[in-house]
Amino acid sequence: MQSSSLSIGLKDDHHSIFLHGLKLVQYIDFSRNAFEDLFKISTFESQLDSLQSLILEGNLFTSIPLNLDGLSFLNFKNxxxxxxxxxxxxxxxxxxxxSNRTITVLLEGNPxxxxxASLxxxxxxxxxxxxxxxxxxxSCVENDGNITTTNAVYNHLRMMRIRCITTVWLIFSATLFGVLLLFILVGYRYFLDLTLLFQQKK
Structure with missing residues (x-):
């Protein structure tokens, strides 16, 4: 059922009746149907014991379903x-x-x-x-917008982790310094106000 705009029809399928009763289905291809993260994995409730291959290529998912029992092939490309x-x-x-068999996950073509956060x-x-x-x-995009590969990042993973920790500490230190500076400025302003008030009373 590729390119069938199923996301429109299944949007209100709150009781998962679309595939209800089809308990022997092993292969489902819902490629290019504009499915998003609100897509209900319960749509395949009747296939929990039979479904082995799920093709969701070319949709709009930003995450994958967590209920994957029984699957051996999951295509989330593009x-x-x-x-x-x-x-x-x-x-x-x-x-x-x-599982007692090989599990295959396809992720090519995702941004x-x-x-x-992704190390x-x-x-x-x-x-x-x-x-x-x-x-x-x-292929993946780094913080500075440069395009690299996950393999290249993995080969320098230790250095990347150190850099990330250093960045976190720099941000923390800068934030702490800013807060302390603010307290000092507020305290100094309060001191000046008290001094001025004391002089006026004289």
């Missing part, structure tokens, strides 16, 4: 995913450990970022036993 969160990674790893995701790409397209080496 969506709007910046990186996978710890919860999403854990969900995939739990699925891998519970991935290689920033401090755990980058590390996972090259340490997981889950099968990834492009061997986990994807």
């Amino acid at each position: 969506n709007k995913i910046a990186y996978l969160t710890t919860k999403e990674i854990d969900a995939i790893e739990v699925l891998f450990r519970k 991935l970022v290689c920033t401090c 755990d995701f980058v590390e996972w790409l090259f340490t997981t036993k889950v099968k990834l397209d492009s061997n986990g080496s994807y």
Whole structure:
């Protein structure tokens, strides 16, 4: 059911009746249907025991569903995913450990970022036993807008983490200095007001 504008029809499918009763379905392709994060994974409630391959390529997802029981193939290519969160990674790893077969996740074509927030995701790409397209080496954008690859970032991961920690401490120090300076200025202004008031009483 590619390019069928299903996001419109399923938007109000609150009781998941679209695929209800189809308990033997193993393969679903909902590519290019403008699905967003509000898409209900409960749509596949009847297929929880049978569904093995889920194709959601070319939609508008910024995250992946956390209820992935039974799946062995998940295609999220060409969506709007910046990186996978710890919860999403854990969900995939739990699925891998519970499964007796290879788990494949496709992420090519997403606008991935290689920033401090995504370093755990980058590390996972090259340490997981889950099968990834492009061997986990994807194009990504750094904080300064430069385009690099997850592989390049992983090769300098330790240096990146140190840089991120340093940046956090610099921001914290600058903020603390600003607060202290504000207190000093307010205190000095209060001191001047008291001095002026004392002189007027004389």
